[in-house]
Amino acid sequence: MSLRLGLDLGGTNIKVALVDADRLAEGDGWLVATDTVPTKADLGPEAVTSRMIEIASGYPQAATIGVGVPGVFDKKTGAIELFPNLPGPWKGFPLLAKMTAGLGRSSALINDARAFTLAEGTVGAGRGAHTLVCVTLGTGIGGGVMIEGRVHLGGLGTAGEIAHQIVVPDGPLCGCGNRGCAEPIAKAEAVAARAGKRSIEEVYAAVRAGDEMAVEAVEYAARYLGISLANAVALLAPDRIVIGGGIVQAGDIVIEPIQRALREHLTLVPPASVEVVAASLGPNAGAIGAALA
Ligand SMILES: [Zn+2]
Structure with missing residues (x-):
């Protein structure tokens, strides 16, 4: 089993998916668990990040964590450049560094529309x-x-x-x-x-x-x-x-x-x-x- 956790950060909810990468080719059984947790975006970047770390801590079996984000980030540093639909001082916020430090596991950021593309192209309609x-x-x-x-x-x-x-x-x-x-x-x-x-x-x-x-x-x-x-x-x-x-x-x-x-x-x-x-x-x-x- 090669378990990977995905969090999709939205303005209202954080969607969660635990995927078994070893079963992707089989076409079924790859989606192990899903969940939806309120973002409480108005509490700002630090609180939202803590919330994502807390969610991910509930899945210690996941080897990697990916976060889909609703905007633009610096590909090299993982700092946020623009979240047009989330309130608070996100510009320059080092989201990837904070997630990695808080989790002690390998993590990555991806734009949410590109995450959608990757999912639909790998196991969906594409x-x-x-x-x-x-x-x-x-x-x-x-x-x-x-x-x-x-x-x-x-x-x-x-x-x-x-x-x-x-x-x-x-x-x-x-x-x-x-x-x-x-x-x-x-x-x-x-x-x-x-x-x-x-x-x-x-x-x-x-x-x-x-x-x-x-x-x-x-x-x-x-x-x-x-x-x-x-x-x-x-x-x-x-x-x-x-x-x-x-x-x-x-x-x-x-x-x-x-x-x-x-x-x-x-x-x-x-x-x-x-x-x-x-x-x-x-x-x-x-x-x-x-x-x-
Ligand atoms: Zn435009």
Whole structure:
């Protein structure tokens, strides 16, 4: 048995997965345990880190610990550069050093969207793909690229940000500082606002009920996500695209318009050569990917 622990640090919850790496190839029995613990993010970096160390201490059988984090960190030092959705002084916080010192075991950080990609590509809906592009739709839009079984991180670890490709020059301002990225157009909040609804869940319910404004809002977001994915196809020629995040529950209401928008723009490869599928690991994908990191 080669047990690895993964923690997925989110704004509301820390998701936990214990994975037996020796059973990954068998396709079952690899997920040993899962758990969900409140983050209490408002208590700040020190308290959140202590909480993660306490959780990991409950799994002494794990040889390694991976932490999926919702933002950008320095790949060399493991210090946090930007957590856009967690309160407190995270900038410069030496998370990896504190985790390693507190645990006395080998640990690693991975961006949460890249963790999602690693998990879906290894044991989820992306398994067996040669070149995989993953997108997670939620509060923000994360992404990742996996080529021949390895997540492509780039020199700084920032590769795979599908939704920060500019799709509308001088378009709406993005959290990253650019204008016209796909994220501010297609993230949950933007779609809900365009549809005149309070939440993305209300939008999907309205789409099912045939509400024209809701259908138009989803189509609008899908159009720009489709363009981002077509750009990714031009650059990477993936054979599979996995779409995940909370929206997967909405199924074809979301996947189908994105697929249609993508196919409209595929000129260099036969549309049928790029499969678009829903993620299969559910809300534990990030923790599983962190364990595999
Ligand atoms: Zn951006």
